Amino acid sequence: xxxxxxxxxxxxxxxxxxxxxxxxxxxxxxxxxxxxxxxxxxxxxxxxxxxxxxxxxxxxxxxxxxxxxxxxxxxxxxxxxxxxxxxxxxxxxxxxxxxxxxxxxxxxxxxxxxxxxxxxxxxxxxxxxxxxxxxxxxxxxxxxxxxxxxxxxxxxxxxxxx
Numbered sequence: 001x002x003x004x005x006x007x008x009x010x011x012x013x014x015x016x017x018x019x020x021x022x023x024x025x026x027x028x029x030x031x032x033x034x035x036x037x038x039x040x041x042x043x044x045x046x047x048x049x050x051x052x053x054x055x056x057x058x059x060x061x062x063x064x065x066x067x068x069x070x071x072x073x074x075x076x077x078x079x080x081x082x083x084x085x086x087x088x089x090x091x092x093x094x095x096x097x098x099x100x101x102x103x104x105x106x107x108x109x110x111x112x113x114x115x116x117x118x119x120x121x122x123x124x125x126x127x128x129x130x131x132x133x134x135x136x137x138x139x140x141x142x143x144x145x146x147x148x149x150x151x152x153x154x155x156x157x158x159x160x161x162x
Contacts (some may be wrong), residue, residue, distance in 0.1 A: 001041035001062065003147060004034045004159045011084040011157040018070030021082055025161060035147040037062075040140040041162070042120035047108040047137060048100070052117040058092040061085060062160065069159075082161035087151075090158050094148045097141075105141050109134050 004025070006014075014021045037044065042052075045062045049055025057065050066085040075081040085093065111124035111133075127133050151158055 001037040001160065001162045002034060003037070003144075004029065004161075005147075005151045005154070005156040006084075006159055008087050008155075008157045011086060011159070014069045014082070014084060014159070015067055018075050018081070021069050021075060021159075022077075025077055025082065025159070032150070035143060037140060037144070039121045040137055043114065043124075043133075043137050044141060044144065046114055046117065046119045047105055047141070048097075050108065052119060058089065058096045061089065061093045065089065066158075066160065077161045079162035082159050085158045085160065087155050087157050090148060090151050090156065093158075094145075094152045097145045097148055102138060102142070106134055106138055109137065 002025075014024070041062060045055070045060070046052065048059040048062070051060075053063055054060060055064065066083040066089060069075060069082045069084055072080060109130075111127070111130060114124040115122070124130075124133065148158070
């Protein structure tokens with residue numbers, strides 16, 4: 001999963017002309033403009049929402065919320081079309097992320113529930129060193145918080161895609 005900062009104007013352009021997003025996501029951008037959540041995305045979503053695919057907004061914004069750009073058939077970026085969060089939604093997401101302390105986030109780790117819900121990349125309870133998995137998720141959570149807050153500071157929207 002990738003998050004990329006864009007302006008609200010760019011987001012509106014993608015929503016109006018979704019074909020333009022296909023080339024845009026293939027172009028490289030400075031590291032400060034993009035965050036790759038790699039395989040942590042589903043674990044983060046679970047720890048933010050307690051669910052597999054849904055959850056309360058704005059905590060569920062990694063997998064739900066915002067506007068879908070284009071359609072599944074013509075604008076699939078690998079695992080479906082991108083979604084866009086306008087800067088106002090990014091602000092709500094940042095506030096939600098910052099309302100959650102690192103210790104509270106850690107306490108939401110539940111390998112058995114994650115296995116039952118088939119949270120990617122699966123088999124959380126079979127990990128030999130669960131503390132390393134939790135630390136990986138916490139580190140990624142902190143990166144996500146910082147990235148989203150930086151977007152808020154610059155009044156930017158976000159594209160989310162896989």
